[in-house]
Amino acid sequence: MISAWLNQHWYAFSLTIRRFLSAPITNLLSILVMGIAISLPAGIFALMGNLPTVSGQISISPQISLFLKQHATQDDIDLIRTKLEEDKLVASYQFVSKDQALYQLQLDNGLTEAVHNLAHNPLPDAFVVETQDVRVDIIDQLRADMQTWPAIEHAQFDSAWAKRLEALTNFGRMLVLVLLTLLSIAIIAVMFNTIRLQILTRQTEIEVSKLVGATDAFIRRPFLYFGALQGFAGGVTAWLIITFVLQILSDELRVIAGLYAMNFQLHAIGYGDTISLLLFTTWLGWLGARASVASHLWQIEPR
Amino acid sequence: MIQLRHVSKRFPDGYMALSNVDLTIDTGEMVFVTGHSGAGKSTLLKLIATIERPTSGSITINGHNIAQIKPAALPFLRRKIGFVFQDHKLLFDRTVFENVLLPLQISGFDRNTATSRIRAALDKVGLLSKENVLPITLSGGEQQRLCIARAVVHRPAILIADEPTGNLDSAYARDIMAMFFSFHQVGVTVLIATHDANLLEDNKHRVIALQQGKLQNDQRMA
Numbered sequence: 001m002i003s004a005w006l007n008q009h010w011y012a013f014s015l016t017i018r019r020f021l022s023a024p025i026t027n028l029l030s031i032l033v034m035g036i037a038i039s040l041p042a043g044i045f046a047l048m049g050n051l052p053t054v055s056g057q058i059s060i061s062p063q064i065s066l067f068l069k070q071h072a073t074q075d076d077i078d079l080i081r082t083k084l085e086e087d088k089l090v091a092s093y094q095f096v097s098k099d100q101a102l103y104q105l106q107l108d109n110g111l112t113e114a115v116h117n118l119a120h121n122p123l124p125d126a127f128v129v130e131t132q133d134v135r136v137d138i139i140d141q142l143r144a145d146m147q148t149w150p151a152i153e154h155a156q157f158d159s160a161w162a163k164r165l166e167a168l169t170n171f172g173r174m175l176v177l178v179l180l181t182l183l184s185i186a187i188i189a190v191m192f193n194t195i196r197l198q199i200l201t202r203q204t205e206i207e208v209s210k211l212v213g214a215t216d217a218f219i220r221r222p223f224l225y226f227g228a229l230q231g232f233a234g235g236v237t238a239w240l241i242i243t244f245v246l247q248i249l250s251d252e253l254r255v256i257a258g259l260y261a262m263n264f265q266l267h268a269i270g271y272g273d274t275i276s277l278l279l280f281t282t283w284l285g286w287l288g289a290r291a292s293v294a295s296h297l298w299q300i301e302p303r
Numbered sequence: 304m305i306q307l308r309h310v311s312k313r314f315p316d317g318y319m320a321l322s323n324v325d326l327t328i329d330t331g332e333m334v335f336v337t338g339h340s341g342a343g344k345s346t347l348l349k350l351i352a353t354i355e356r357p358t359s360g361s362i363t364i365n366g367h368n369i370a371q372i373k374p375a376a377l378p379f380l381r382r383k384i385g386f387v388f389q390d391h392k393l394l395f396d397r398t399v400f401e402n403v404l405l406p407l408q409i410s411g412f413d414r415n416t417a418t419s420r421i422r423a424a425l426d427k428v429g430l431l432s433k434e435n436v437l438p439i440t441l442s443g444g445e446q447q448r449l450c451i452a453r454a455v456v457h458r459p460a461i462l463i464a465d466e467p468t469g470n471l472d473s474a475y476a477r478d479i480m481a482m483f484f485s486f487h488q489v490g491v492t493v494l495i496a497t498h499d500a501n502l503l504e505d506n507k508h509r510v511i512a513l514q515q516g517k518l519q520n521d522q523r524m525a
């Protein structure tokens with residue numbers, strides 16, 4: 001029984017190959033179309049996977065500025081220092097005294113004259129804190145906590161860049177999702193039509209098979225195999241395209257990065273993502289074939 | 304044993320192709336079905352082969368009522384029957400060998416067993432030397448014989464042939480009849496539809512005559 005089952009599957013498989021070879025150019029072209037279509041969302045996804053490495057290299061880690069009250073004492077400053085030491089979310093911090101700040105102001109802006117005329121130093125003591133985490137909502141929460149600490153006048157988080165990065169990532173994710181959905185539908189439609197044409201041109205074969213005792217499963221099988229195989233080949237094509245393009249981009253980026261004394265390289269698609277990609281396109285092809293077979297095969301009844 | 308009880312077949316267009324046919328065919332019998340064109344010969348054979356379903360009445364093959372069987376079980380019934388189609392139904396994009404291979408592939412035979420069975424079937428119909436050609440290059444008679452080879456390759460218990468000598472000259476026709484007779488001799492139940500009077504002249508077998516879809520005459524020869 002097992003061997004009969006195997007033989008039937010082997011037959012379906014060889015029939016699939018045969019059908020593929022009967023129109024090699026057409027089939028190769030539709031594989032190429034599939035590969036290009038799916039390489040678009042998959043390629044953007046792969047590029048996004050590179051974002052953390054790139055932004056890590058550029059290294060603008062998020063900062064919170066803590067401005068102390070004017071009357072803050074040395075004890076207050078020490079207390080804050082201890083709290084910062086203990087906080088696990090804090091990567092590093094730096095204390096900027098009001099004198100230091102004033103001095104910096106003079107240097108930076110050439111306001112020496114104006115500053116000299118001040119009766120007393122209007123600037124507060126401050127801490128500049130760098131955080132471990134890069135997620136905006138977590139840093140915002142941390143800032144809110146710090147605001148309640150004693151002797152803190154104002155805790156400020158410059159979240160603009162972080163929000164920008166996050167918005168960009170979200171946008172990218174959305175773009176991938178939209179493209180993936182649309183192009184997946186396109187691939188299913190293409191496969192649906194391919195199988196429809198195959199069924200139409202193989203009407204006699206289907207009819208005769210039914211007449212000599214073929215089950216529906218037996219007749220469906222080569223079409224499903226064809227869809228799955230075509231999908232798999234499309235996935236492989238997409239993988240090749242992405243890998244090739246990332247390689248080119250990576251070479252170009254190395255030159256640019258070199259100019260900024262940075263060093264990074266675009267990563268190719270990982271094993272896990274490669275397998276997901278291939279499984280997904282295989283599934284898409286199978287799905288299109290399945291839908292086509294379901295809507296066309298029952299129309300062929302032998303007479 | 305094949306048994307038909309009050310079998311009628313009305314086509315969707317309302318045409319009554321068979322009406323109230325009662326018939327019993329014993330296992331191993333050789334039976335001819337005759338009648339004018341449009342009498343319902345093909346319809347009768349297709350009902351027995353489960354290709355068509357009766358509108359009313361019952362058809363039992365070895366005790367199974369095939370009129371009530373689930374569609375999913377039909378393929379397995381069809382595998383027990385060999386059918387030589389009036390219009391051959393050969394696959395012209397496959398070689399002679401591959402045409403005969405189809406029923407075996409459907410049953411899941413392995414390649415070696417299949418090959419020896421196919422060679423035996425092709426040898427029997429005299430087409431062994433043409434196993435690798437495409438059917439389009441075969442003569443009408445050879446195509447007919449290829450169809451017979453495909454019908455017997457899986458060694459069915461029942462062999463049904465619809466006008467197997469259709470457009471063949473009489474010498475060729477006798478050849479083919481001899482072939483069917485040899486299957487009958489090894490115990491196969493054989494049903495042949497024909498309107499060829501010559502074939503029936505010196506015939507020693509049972510002849511069932513149909514007219515306008517009704518059983519007109521059932522002659523059992525001694």
Ligand SMILES: Nc1ncnc2c1ncn2[C@@H]1O[C@H](COP(=O)(O)OP(=O)(O)OP(=O)(O)O)[C@@H](O)[C@H]1O
Pocket residue numbers: 303314315316318319320338339340341342343344345346347389498
């Ligand atoms: N699928 C169908 N739909 C409607 N009418 C049909 C169908 N098949 C057969 N008929 C009709 O049923 C009648 C019997 O047809 P059948 O094919 O059984 O005749 P036959 O005896 O085999 O004739 P022939 O010797 O020409 O092959 C004919 O009048 C035919 O037109």
Ligand SMILES: [Mg+2]
Pocket residue numbers: 344345346389465
């Ligand atoms: Mg007929």
